[in-house]
Amino acid sequence: MPGILVIAEPNEGGIAPVSFELIAAARQLSSEGAGNVTALIAGSEAEAQQLIAHGADAAIAATNPALKTGLGEAYLPAVQAAIESSGADIVLMGQTSLGRDLGPALAFANKTAVAMDCVALAIAGGRLRATRSAYGGNARAEVTWKAPLQVATVKAKSFDALEADSARSGSVSTSDAGADPKVKVLGVSKAESTGVRLEDAPVVVSGGRGLGDPSAFGMLEELTGLLHGATGASRAACDLGWYPPSQQVGLTGKTVSPDLYIAVAISGASQHMAGMAGSKNIVAINKDADANMVKVSKFAVVDDYKKVVPALIEEIKKLG
Amino acid sequence: MNIIVCVKQIPDPETPAASFKVDEAAKKVIPAQGIAPVVNPFDPQATEAALRLKDATGGGKVTVISLGADSARDAIKHALAMGADEGVLLSDPSFDGIDNFQTAVALSKAIEKVGEYDLILAGRSAADWDMGVVPAGLGQLLGIPVVTIAKAIESDGSSVKVERVLDDGFQSVEAPLPAVVSVSNEFGEPRYPQLRQIMLAAKKTVQVWSAADLGLGADETGEPNRWLPLEALYVPKVESNVEIIEGDTPEEKAHNLALKLRAAKLI
């Protein structure tokens, strides 16, 4: 029996939202004939139960403490055991810190390939066919696998999670597979998250290199605060040390899809777009009318942000 | 400390979207007119890390390896001009159209042929296919630990301490050597080769190894043997429906934008 194994992920508050998107993706593949959906999470049986409620047919609570390191190497034995017990020939995980590490490690350990950063998945002729983003988002590639096991990481927000339904039933089991990795974790420092998480925010205001000055992020944060959103940044701004890398939007940063994305002094390079093109409404504030960000936006103000943003803040205060 | 750095030559990732074209039938990117290929942006960072570690640990050799077309020599020369000691170009007609997995196999064989190494450094991903799989592949194929997405690396010659960039912060880890470490942009700016070094680099040797030199079997290389067959390649459509907000002054534009956003119930 073929099947799909989903690698769900814990986060501070419980289960990372991408986990539920992965289960939705797996359900779709299952409806196309890919077999049952088994989901694994480094966590408790109660958390495994939530994966069932979100659409998995079976869930595994992986309890080996080594998984807490979040290292691909530590996850490998647990994932291998789950592949064996479930018979899965498709493994899906998020394009996250874990997925970027585990996906390639799992693939090479099984002498198969992994398709990274997939945005669409389908079953064709009984096999997985994945659409992935390449060339910084400028291209789409459709790929298949030569070896039996098909591993893919999935870009966040590519699938809509299913509503949780506590009436759904499925088998929950535990597994203590895992191994102490050769790589030892000495410490972790979490980025300070004040307010709304970037990935979950309904409004994101991001700043780029065109701000010309790190203190301008204070202005953006004021706007963000009024709109109950989160503040992001382009890589150019992060590389300059103006904003923490944990707030970077794009190919090598976060994927966001807010209702409103306001890009201030960001040119709209494909690698930035790769992280926010799914936004429902894009607003560009840029002094260059030819900037790509202006072209892809719904509304654009072509002018100096130094005048536009403070005025916008006042207007929004007035509107209340 | 002996360090091997893997560098890849790729089409310039800053190529504007409008100049980016694909031959859909051949499933290949058409090189943009007048835009020269570049070294994958993370790879000079990996080279920089190698040079600093070599100095910090009191010597050794930095060997640069690139698999690619003949033009990939330029990527190697760039690393040599930065200060790397030797270069190896992996070049063979059968490498045309191979995937990242086959590349990892070829690189691992080249690394074994180079022989003594304490550390292998690579970029976090190559900005052509955006896969980020070769470092993990080298670790698996050579049977050594892998640390991905490094912001900082130090070593005492027997182990490496690495600060990794995570989605939500940083993780510091330690791995015994030999190991593979992939380097991210957070590492910081690499040095820029000076003219004198560019001239010195011209005198450094670049060996060229073929598939046969690496002992690659006929079933290991060549496009038909891809681990991840490419079925289609195209440019996604993006439509422009932008409404430029009118106004005589920036303040008036801001006013009009606020009204539009309110009308659209976005604020």
Ligand SMILES: Cc1cc2nc3c(=O)[nH]c(=O)nc-3n(C[C@H](O)[C@H](O)[C@H](O)COP(=O)(O)OP(=O)(O)OC[C@H]3O[C@@H](n4cnc5c(N)ncnc54)[C@H](O)[C@@H]3O)c2cc1C
């Ligand atoms: C492998 C790879 C991965 C990458 N990953 C990412 C990623 O994850 N995220 C990311 O963002 N980038 C990423 N990049 C970098 C990307 O290619 C661009 O270099 C980057 O996004 C540019 O940032 P920017 O738009 O802030 O700066 P710029 O391109 O310099 O644009 C600045 C903009 O500000 C405007 N401006 C200047 N002054 C003003 C003013 N006073 N008022 C209004 N507008 C003004 C200018 O018109 C311009 O449009 C990646 C690149 C590579 C190669």
Ligand SMILES: Nc1ncnc2c1ncn2[C@@H]1O[C@H](COP(=O)(O)O)[C@@H](O)[C@H]1O
């Ligand atoms: N053809 C190649 N030649 C040399 N190094 C490569 C090659 N392909 C990938 N690499 C190395 O592996 C890293 C990650 O590439 P990739 O896994 O292809 O995204 C790159 O930054 C390089 O350091």
